[in-house]
Amino acid sequence: MEKPGANFYEQVYAVVRRVPRGKVTSYGRIANILGHPNAARAVGYALNALKDKPDDPTFAPVPWQRVVNSQGRISIVNREHGANVQAQILRSEGVVVSEELKINLKVYLWEGLNLEEIEEVLRGG
Helix, strand or coil, X not given: CCCCXXXXXXXXXXXXXXXXXXXXXXHHHHHHHCCCCCCHHHHXXXXXXXXXXXXXXXXXXXXXXXXXXXXCECCHHHHHCCHHHHHHHHHHCCCCECCCCXXXXXXXXXXXXXXXXXHHHHHCC
16 A cells, blocks of 8 residues: 555544544544554644644644544643643543543444545545
């Protein structure tokens, strides 16, 4: 599989926008959805880049807080946004976050997109 390109960040944002309130997903799951199973770190970079666009309305609706690491923990990547801020937002959405910043993925994991939805994201829709 080819390396993620410039359009990859937009695809990440499109997937993250589909994670419903009260659910979370992981960096790796998003990378897998996009056909780049080894690009979990690149997903983190894409979400971290949102902090450089606070006044751009194009990026405002990306619910970055709904992405955690594969163990259900708030990741160091998002500490730029503030781990406690992320936990607070998730709690306000109904997600239980422990004091150790861990989320029970058996309860709160978003199942992802179906094939048709994945194809739509990859087409840029």
